[in-house]
Amino acid sequence: MQSFEWVDAESVEQAVSLLGEGSERAPVMAKAGGMDLLDLIKVGVVAPRRVVNLKTIKGLDGVRFDARQGLELGALVTLNRVSQEPEVRRRFVALAEAAGHAGTPQVRNAATIGGNLLQRPRCWYFRDDYFHQAGGDAVERVREGENQYHAIFDNQRTVMVHASTPATALVAYGASVELSGPGGKTRVVPVSDFLLPPDTKRPSDTVIAPNEVLTRVRIPAPGAGTKAAYHKQGERESYDWPICDVAVVLQMDGRVVRQAAIALGWVAPTPRRAAEAEKLLVGKKLDEELARQAAKAAVGGATPLSKNAYKVPILEAVIRRTVVAASKA
Ligand SMILES: Cc1cc2nc3c(=O)[nH]c(=O)nc-3n(C[C@H](O)[C@H](O)[C@H](O)COP(=O)(O)OP(=O)(O)OC[C@H]3O[C@@H](n4cnc5c(N)ncnc54)[C@H](O)[C@@H]3O)c2cc1C
Incomplete structure (x- = not known):
């Protein structure tokens, strides 16, 4: 070193x-x-x-909620705090669950929400x-090698998946990040555009410039009838990286789905919105059968690699269960 x-x-x-x-x-x-x-x-x-x-910069570790502006997390807020903050648990439960299931208690006490998105x-x-x-091309070695935990969607150019699991929930909630650069200039980028497909030749798998600091994460205030759930599926219950994780945010009017966001992590180079499944849910009364159809639609376009086809039925089951869990939240 x-x-x-x-x-x-x-x-x-x-x-x-x-x-x-x-x-x-x-x-x-x-x-x-x-x-x-x-x-x-x-x-x-x-x-x-x-x-x-x-960590020595003051003012980047705040958590603020405003009914109109939504949630604002300073980039230095730890994952542990994200998982336990009452306002996050009450209004953004999928994010609280995602943060609370990342790594170990020791990791969550040190890791920050900003650093997590940039890992x-x-x-x-x-x-x-x-x-x-x-040397050579890591992507090609994965394609022919030990690719059990790699992408099952959008894996033509890269097979790596973005590591952040809180990112899955942030994408489902339509969150953005604030980046501060030279001259006091700031820009706000949706998390779905912020994350780039991993590329070993780039210094970051995000759009951040080398002279920018991620300063805040923002989530819009949830509309009336918003319900959400998150599930991270690993090989074991204790700390582990996921096989896949799923965040579901529904806007419900009684039993009828008015809006749906389903984000899938660890199955594509960046968290993937299950657009076909979302479309299938909207305007319908949500029951187990509809959740089953949505989950089936979500995995329809999967293109697994030599050793990760096992992820497809697991993902399908996790989507179905998370959609049902969200509707009952
Ligand atoms: C055993 C184990 C299990 C884990 N399991 C999970 C898991 O399930 N899910 C998950 O998401 N993660 C998991 N992690 C990873 C862990 O959560 C991340 O390493 C951590 O969140 C990174 O955050 P950090 O604050 O420590 O970032 P750092 O390590 O300090 O920084 C990460 C990167 O971001 C840059 N950076 C950090 N903050 C900023 C900023 N504000 N502005 C600009 N650049 C910045 C740094 O230069 C660096 O490149 C696990 C880790 C371990 C060790």
Whole structure:
């Protein structure tokens, strides 16, 4: 591991300016909880010359809810807090559940919602020092190799899946992120556009620029009759990365679905909206049979790889159960 300079940032402006001094050969990288960054440094995927500690910036760890504006989470709010904050549990239960099921209690106490969205893929070919140094194309090695946990949709160009599980819920809720850059400029990007299909040749799997800081995550206020549920399916109940995760947000009028958002994580390069299933639900009375039809429609276009066809029936079952759970929430 190469040594690096450490700077405790005092403000977003200072962090932006320090990050802007980096280059491709001598990167300067932000650190929030450090859970992913330090992993990547240890396995040699990144070698920053300077690490900018964002945790010393005040004012980025707030949680605010307003009935008109919705929810605003500072980028440094920990996953543990997202999972336990009463306003999040009451109004955005799918996000609270997603945050509460990511990693272990130790991970959730350190990991931040901003850093979580910016983590790199968990693909073992990408992360493994041996394979990383072997050079060549990690994507091709996965296609022919151990692809049990990789994408079953949209996997022509990349087979890696985005690692963040809270992102699945954020996509279903129509959340956005605020990015702050040079000159005090900010831009707001929907999470669905923020996340890019993982690419080992890029420094980030998001649209963030090297000299931007993710400052806030925002979710619009839920409409009347909003119901939601989330389920992360792993190989075991204790901490694990998912086989797939599903977030469902429904706007209901009695038993009838007025609007539906179904987001599927860990099955495509970025969280995938199950558009066919959503269309099938809208305007109809929701029962077990309709949920079954929607789940079937959602997995219709799957193109599994050599070792991950097993994900398709699991995903179908998880969608069906999560739709039913949301309707009863
Ligand atoms: C055993 C284990 C199990 C896990 N299971 C899950 C899981 O089920 N689901 C899941 O989603 N995650 C899981 N994780 C991953 C963990 O949640 C992430 O590593 C963590 O959320 C990253 O957040 P962080 O604050 O530590 O980010 P950091 O490691 O500090 O940063 C991550 C990246 O984002 C950049 N960055 C961080 N914050 C900002 C910012 N505000 N602005 C600009 N750039 C920034 C950094 O430069 C770095 O590139 C698991 C981890 C472990 C160790």
